[in-house]
Amino acid sequence: MSHKVHIFDTTLRDGEQVPGCQLNTIEKIEVARQLEKLGVDIIEAGFPISSPGDFNSVVEISKAVERPIICALTRAVKKDIEVAADALKHAKRGRIHTGIGTSFYHINYKLKSNQDEIIKRAIDAVKYARRFVDDVEFYAEDAGRTENEYLARVVEAVIKAGATVINIPDTTGYCLPAEYGEKIAYLVNNVPNVDKAILSTHCHNDLGMATANTLAGVSHGARQVEVTINGLGERAGNTALEEVVMAIQCHKDLDFETGIDSTQLMKTSKLVSTLMRMPVQANKAIVGRNAFSHSSGIHQDGVLKNRENYEIIDPATVGVKESSIVLTARSGRAALKHRLHVLGYTFEGKELDDIYQKFLNLADSKKDVGDEDLEALAGSERAKEDRSIKLETLQVLCGSTTIPSATVAVSFNGDVFTETASGNGPIDAAFTAVRSLVKRKVHLEEFLIQAITRGSDDLGKVHVQVEHKGKTYYGFSANVDIITASVEAFLDAIAKIG
């Protein structure tokens, strides 16, 4: 049987320490519920003594989620521990995470203490926390730069005092993978009572080593990993949950399992990115916009022949519908034909050769060729005029003091129908009106607004992806008014349902 690696998510604590990423309690509950769906084992919900908001979040998250253990951070300070215990009182299973710095830097310059005194404070904190909860995790802050012999003494002492999980943070992201792996191995081999606790990794990404270090830790005996969604966290961030989970899932030979429902990864990433107002870099592993997108002709051709030629992960396993093909001057005929097919056009033989030539000419003068360009190439201007569903008029009411509403008039084969609806914004209101006009169950799966250039008076491009009876349809429009562009793109996709 595979070894279980416990997933400890600290997006709501270490992740939330990022400037500008603060969430209110309602938003934190939304993230916590999604983390529960994702299948994490432990949610670090906050640092209760740090602010009334953090205290309240730990209380409310404890009430809102059922299965994961709820963890609260403290320093090795009695008052911190009391406040954390109070915040956790509604948790079905609560954990206090207490600790102190153990490196030369922390002991001498931050705590102005000495090694023996630090061990004593660590023992006292763990014993005190055990008065309130059975599950106490101890962190040896800056363990990454703590010499192994002393670290082993600290770990032995806190396990003896009742710690159930021992966190070995590479607080400054200093370690190299072999070094961090050896540190965990040293503890496994030199702490006599190590079998009485679980060793945990907590790696920061200052040298871009966080995922590698975490996996090295697991390979040498750690059975809990402390991670965040999208790798959010102090400075360069923490280990990204999605990277560790998918590395373990892809490398069955490692013989570990996490219990994470990987199909929830993209959804969780997007939720965290949106709520924390922290965009995910396009080339981010697993959850970046380009993670499953192929742009060179050779790769596109390879992927279309067999996805596994250039992909180690089936996008569906992380909740991404399909790989995407970005058309550039390096794309081949196969990729163009595929994209045109997705847009509803079939080109073969000579016709395909002709449109491919036009495409190459256009691609030479443009960086990326988008769907709107392809539609134009495929003669869709005519098709658009012929289209049976068309936006006639749109009027929206929105602002800070009114409930957003929209009145939409759409013509179906020349007959015009009007509908008014409200929503949580003008686009939502307009889409609701469109849905009731078309009388179809249309599920909006993707919605992307992009400014073509940076000026506020410029064109906005809107791409939508909708699902109807298990099939996907794409819509596009560009307009100086992004609400109009959104409704046109939505109708464009609906019109393709036929």
Ligand code: KIV
């Ligand atoms: O990076 C770190 O050392 C921490 C501890 C507080 C666990 O976040």
Ligand code: ZN
């Ligand atoms: Zn940290």
